[in-house]
Amino acid sequence: MRTTRRALAAVVSAAALLVASGCGAGEDDATASTVEVFTWWAEGGEKAGLDALVSRFTAACPGQEFQSGVIAGGAGVNAKQVLNARLQQNDPPDTFQAHAGAELLDHINAAQVSDLTARYEAWGLTAALPAGLIETLTVNGKLWSVPAGVHRANVVWANDQVLADAGILVAPKNLKEFVANLEKLRRNGIESPLALGRDWTQLMLLEAVLISDLGSKRFNGLFNGETKWDGKPVRTAIDDFATIVGYSNPDRDSLDWPQAEQLLIDGKAGYQMMGDWVAADLDQKNFSGYDSFTFPGNGKTFQWLADSFVLTTGAANPAGAECWLRTVASPEGQQAFNARKGSIPARTDAPTVGFTDYQIEAVEDWKSGTPVPSCAHGSACSQPWQNAANAALGAFSTSGDAAALQAALAAAARQFVRQP
Missing domain, CATH: 3.40.190.10 (Periplasmic binding protein-like II)
Structure with a gap:
C-alpha cells in the first residue's frame, strides 16, 4: 500500500437517488415518521460519513425523519452496552450499527434482528458484494445486516x-x-x-x-x-x-x-x-x-471490518428503517458515505468519484490482498x-x-x- 497525504476531495453532488419502495413517493409528507438510527459515529470522519448518509436518506425517503441515537466511544465500546440494555428492556431502536460477522451472533440467537435475505436480492446486493463478504455475513443460511463500507484495520x-x-x-x-x-x-x-x-x-x-x-x-x-x-x-x-x-x-x-x-x-x-x-x-x-x-x-x-446496519424485530417504524437500509445499500449511498468516512464501498459496483489516493489504493488492495477478519x-x-x-x-x-x-x-x- 502506498501512502497518501491528500485531503478528501468533494463528495458527489447533492442530487439523491429516490428509492422505489414503500418508504418513497406516495407517503404523506406532511407528518414525518421518525427513524431512530443507533450508532457510535459521534465525531471526525465517522460523523462526516453518517451526515452524508443522512442527507441521502432525507432526500430518498420523504415522510421519514432521521433521529440520531448516537453514543460516543471508539469501536462502539460504550454504545454496545447501552444498546444491549435497551434490547433487554424491549426498547430497541429501529436500526442499529454493528460490525458485520460474528459480532451479531448473540442478537441473531436472541431473535432481536430480522432476516434481510430477500432484500439482498431486491437491492442487488447479492451480485454486488464480494463472495467472501457474503459468506461472512451469512448465519444459518440467512443474511442479517447491510454493510455500508469496509475498513482496513492493520x-x-x-x-x-x-x-x-x-x-x-x-x-x-x-x-x-x-x-x-x-x-x-x-x-x-x-x-x-x-x-x-x-x-x-x-x-x-x-x-x-x-x-x-x-x-x-x-x-x-x-x-x-x-x-x-x-x-x-x-x-x-x-x-x-x-x-x-x-x-x-x-x-x-x-x-x-x-x-x-x-x-x-x-x-x-x-x-x-x-x-x-x-x-x-x-x-x-x-x-x-x-x-x-x-x-x-x-x-x-x-485485515478487514465492515460497518453494517440491521432491522430490529421490535422496530417502531420498520418501513422507515427499511428505507434507511436501502439508502445504505445503494451505490450512491455507499459512495457518499465512504468518501467522507475514509472507508471503501462494500459494493464492488459503487462509484469511487471523490475518493482519496489512499481509498483508491485500498480498493485495489481489497481485490488483490489476503483478507482476514x-x-x-x-x-x-x-x-x-x-x-x-x-x-x-x-x-x-x-x-x-x-x-x-x-x-x-x-x-x-x-x-x-x-x-x-
Whole structure:
C-alpha cells in the first residue's frame, strides 16, 4: 500500500437517488415518521460519513425523519452496552450499527434482528458484494445486516517530521525493524514513540503482531480452533507485543483512539497503529504531515471490518428503517458515505468519484490482498469473546504479565471458539 497525504476531495453532488419502495413517493409528507438510527459515529470522519448518509436518506425517503441515537466511544465500546440494555428492556431502536460477522451472533440467537435475505436480492446486493463478504455475513443460511463500507484495520500512521528528525526515512519491513525505529525515536527524545489507546485498540495491535508472527492462515485458525492460543508461536507473538507496548504512552488505558491520534498530530509520537478511518480524520483536522503503511510483517494481508446496519424485530417504524437500509445499500449511498468516512464501498459496483489516493489504493488492495477478519471489530469473534480479550489486555496493560495474558486469551478461546 502506498501512502497518501491528500485531503478528501468533494463528495458527489447533492442530487439523491429516490428509492422505489414503500418508504418513497406516495407517503404523506406532511407528518414525518421518525427513524431512530443507533450508532457510535459521534465525531471526525465517522460523523462526516453518517451526515452524508443522512442527507441521502432525507432526500430518498420523504415522510421519514432521521433521529440520531448516537453514543460516543471508539469501536462502539460504550454504545454496545447501552444498546444491549435497551434490547433487554424491549426498547430497541429501529436500526442499529454493528460490525458485520460474528459480532451479531448473540442478537441473531436472541431473535432481536430480522432476516434481510430477500432484500439482498431486491437491492442487488447479492451480485454486488464480494463472495467472501457474503459468506461472512451469512448465519444459518440467512443474511442479517447491510454493510455500508469496509475498513482496513492493520495500518500504521506516521508523523513525517518526527521520523525525519530521528533519521527514519523508510517504512519498516518487519517487526525487528519496527522495534528498532521505536528505540531510535526514544533515543531522539520521543518518550512515547507509539501512540496507543484503551483495551480494544491494544487488541488491534496484538492482532497485527499475531498476523506478522503466525501468518494469515494460522491467524485465522485462532478463531476456529485450528491454531492453539496456548502454543509457543502465540507466546512469541505476545512477547513481541509486550516489547512494542513498552514504547507506548503510559496513559494509554485512559485514551480512546482520537486522543491517541492527537499525540501523533502534536509530534509527541512517531507512530499510531489504527484502522484507515484515521486518514479521513487527519485530513478533517487539516494535518497533512503523515504517511501510512501496512503493519510491518503483515505483507499483503488485508485485515478487514465492515460497518453494517440491521432491522430490529421490535422496530417502531420498520418501513422507515427499511428505507434507511436501502439508502445504505445503494451505490450512491455507499459512495457518499465512504468518501467522507475514509472507508471503501462494500459494493464492488459503487462509484469511487471523490475518493482519496489512499481509498483508491485500498480498493485495489481489497481485490488483490489476503483478507482476514478482526476480533477487535467483531468480524472474527463474538461480542463475549471480544469482551474477554479486551479485559485480558486491560489487565496486561497494568501488570505486564505476558504469561497471564496468554492464559486469559487461551481460556477465552476454549469458551467461545466455534470448532471447524
